[in-house]
Amino acid sequence: MTDHVLTLNAGSSSLKIGLFTAAAEPEVRATGAVERIGGAAALTLEDAAGATLGTRDLGEGGADHAGALDAALAMLREHFPEAGIAAVGHRVVHGGQDHDAPVRLDDAVLARLAELEPFAPLHQPHNLAGVRAARAAFPEAVQVACFDTAFHRHHPFVNDVFGLPRELYDRGVRRYGFHGLSYDYIAGELARAHPALHAGRVAVAHLGNGASICGMVQGRSVASTMGFTALDGLPMGTRVGQLDPGVVLHLIEQEGMSAAEVTGMLYKRSGLLGLSGISNDMRTLEASDDPRADEAIAYFTFRIRREIGAMAAAMEGLDGIVFTGGIGENSARVRREVCAPMSWLGVALDAAANEAGAARIDAGGDVGVLVIPTDEERVIARAAAAALG
Ligand code: ADP
Numbered sequence: 001m002t003d004h005v006l007t008l009n010a011g012s013s014s015l016k017i018g019l020f021t022a023a024a025e026p027e028v029r030a031t032g033a034v035e036r037i038g039g040a041a042a043l044t045l046e047d048a049a050g051a052t053l054g055t056r057d058l059g060e061g062g063a064d065h066a067g068a069l070d071a072a073l074a075m076l077r078e079h080f081p082e083a084g085i086a087a088v089g090h091r092v093v094h095g096g097q098d099h100d101a102p103v104r105l106d107d108a109v110l111a112r113l114a115e116l117e118p119f120a121p122l123h124q125p126h127n128l129a130g131v132r133a134a135r136a137a138f139p140e141a142v143q144v145a146c147f148d149t150a151f152h153r154h155h156p157f158v159n160d161v162f163g164l165p166r167e168l169y170d171r172g173v174r175r176y177g178f179h180g181l182s183y184d185y186i187a188g189e190l191a192r193a194h195p196a197l198h199a200g201r202v203a204v205a206h207l208g209n210g211a212s213i214c215g216m217v218q219g220r221s222v223a224s225t226m227g228f229t230a231l232d233g234l235p236m237g238t239r240v241g242q243l244d245p246g247v248v249l250h251l252i253e254q255e256g257m258s259a260a261e262v263t264g265m266l267y268k269r270s271g272l273l274g275l276s277g278i279s280n281d282m283r284t285l286e287a288s289d290d291p292r293a294d295e296a297i298a299y300f301t302f303r304i305r306r307e308i309g310a311m312a313a314a315m316e317g318l319d320g321i322v323f324t325g326g327i328g329e330n331s332a333r334v335r336r337e338v339c340a341p342m343s344w345l346g347v348a349l350d351a352a353a354n355e356a357g358a359a360r361i362d363a364g365g366d367v368g369v370l371v372i373p374t375d376e377e378r379v380i381a382r383a384a385a386a387a388l389g
Helices: 065-079 107-114 124-137 166-170 180-193 245-253 259-268 271-276 282-287 291-315 325-330 332-345 351-356 376-386
Strands: 004-010 015-021 028-035 040-047 052-060 085-092 142-147 201-207 211-217 220-224 320-324 368-371
Touching (some): 015 065, 015 376, 028 065, 107 124, 180 201, 180 211, 220 291, 271 291, 282 291, 291 332, 325 332
Parallel strands (some): 004 085, 085 142, 201 320, 320 368
Antiparallel strands (some): 015 028, 028 040, 040 052, 211 220
16 A cells, blocks of 8 residues: 655765655654765664664665665565555755745756756755655655755845845845755744744754754744855854855965865865864764864854844844754753853743753743754655645
8 A cells, every 4th residue: 555655865975764654744654764875884764662673784885875775665664564655755955946845856857956966065966866766766656855945935035145246146146045844844833832933033043963043934934044055154063154255265266275175175174073173063072171172162152143143133023042953952052052142132041941951941031942853854754745635
């Protein structure tokens, strides 16, 4: 019976997979991940309660994305032999100007999405490799792309444009914004559980390896710290965040770096890793007594604060802050360092609730402060199920 949907989220060295029922509100049956694709790849599969169903070592260099998908599907079939796949939902980072909603994938759409690869070099090629592998594995299933840019597609002009010659804007050089699947999920949770905040002005901080802030008014994105690519805005695990474009010119013209070298530096050797010289991982930095780790965290939290202030200006006020993503959900220190100096904006943190990792962590000031675990896979599963009509 084809009564299930599959979600695929293919990153540069990882592949996340989810098996859901094909209901309007899909129920998760299993989630799996292949980590370190291209290196010592390993697969794990968990049931809905998080219990491990299986693990498999795929060997040193033994799996590319197609091999990783094959291994994950084989393990899924072993544990869920009855589950037929009616639709596959794919996370695709960049949808360009064309897409403000999920879309069914065919050859023409796929070719257009491939043209956007240079705009998201860390993600888009892998996302599309996952699509090709899934089309081969499930030729009868509906394939649906869900875009990280779609949630942001209707920004006001001033939040969408760079101060460049106008023809570049018309050719698509504009602020797209990313992490839209996560923000879509958070908007839904606000509507469900916090309707007053949903109706207001909320800065949602998605803080993971990638990090951005979305200004959300009445559940819709009006601004994002991320821009044309996923490099802009907050410093991230290895990405630079906001940067004077003159620095790029300096590196090329005075320091003699090639475009490829600058790209590698801005995407892979900057941010928390570049500043600390220690790690891109917040847990490692928090555990370190090296002052460079403290400085990297201080810059990270300062930029978050600055951008929340900017979002308050863009939204003409601030009713709430939501923390999500691996760091936002788990790091009491980051939340504290972001919120403590923002009393001028009406932010007051309940220190004990924050340390305890509670869902609501404000002390009753003007600004509600929430921690909401994100669930991008669920947003993809909903879209895949919806495509089945
Ligand atoms: P991705 O963007 O790859 O999905 P995640 O959302 O999983 O990443 O976030 C990964 C980040 O979350 C890492 O920097 C990791 O150190 C951080 N993180 C996870 N758990 C904790 C924790 N308990 N305390 C501090 N940081 C944490």
